[in-house]
Amino acid sequence: MKVYTKTGDKGTTGLLGGTRVLKSDLRIESYGTVDELNSHMGMVRDQKVNEPIADELIQIQNTLFVIGSHLASDPEKSKVVIPDIANDSIEKLEKAIDRMDDELPEMRNFVLPGGHVSVSAGHIARCVCRRAERLVIGLSEHTEIHENITKYLNRLSDYLFVLCRWMTKELNAEEVPWKP
Structure with a gap:
């Protein structure tokens, strides 16, 4: 099977279900953007500090693929069966947030992104997760979107923030408070 099909040379692409839309379609x-996020999650997973949670990060990446599949489907024509975004995937993020947060000092200020290349990758x-969430919310104004997609993306951005703080602690990096 060839990677290139030439069907998109004129600026359109196919959704699951066969509908063709402009590549600029919301x-x-x-x-x-969810795909871009998944690539960044791969970078986060590849950081040595995250070796202990690699399976957790792979699970997140798999869920992002499911989300991408939902978004790539024509809701009226696709016959492809795509797994649901289950409530337990959101609950797993919440438990992971709580687990990491329990190890962290109380946050008294906003913090500036950075301090270590691994932390920066997380930020x-x-x-990108927040951008994906905004785009999906915009899309939901025009078509029905599974409600757990926006919930998951919202929770994932919280997870990533806490993960960045956790990495800062694990790497003995400096957490720089924002001073307006």
Whole structure:
């Protein structure tokens, strides 16, 4: 099977279900940003400090693929069966947030992103996650979106923020407070 099909040479792409849309369509922008987030999550997973939670990060990446599949489907034409975004996937993020947060000092200020390249990679993923969430919310104004997609993305950005704080602690990096 060839990677290139030439079907998108004129600026369109196919959704699951066969519908062709412009590559600038909000649906494409939404799942493309989720794909970008998944790539950044791979970078986060590849950080040595995150070896103990690699399986957790792989699970997140798998869920992002499921989200991308939902977003890439024509809701009226696709016959592809895509797994649901289960409530327990959101609950797993919440438990992971609580687990990491229990190890952290109380946050008294906003913190500036950075302090270590691993932490910076996490903050970039967090920002891309927020962008994906905004795009999906915009898409939901035009078409029905599974409600757990926005919940998951919202919780994932919280997870990534706490993960960045946890990495800062594990790496003995400096957490720089924002001073307006």
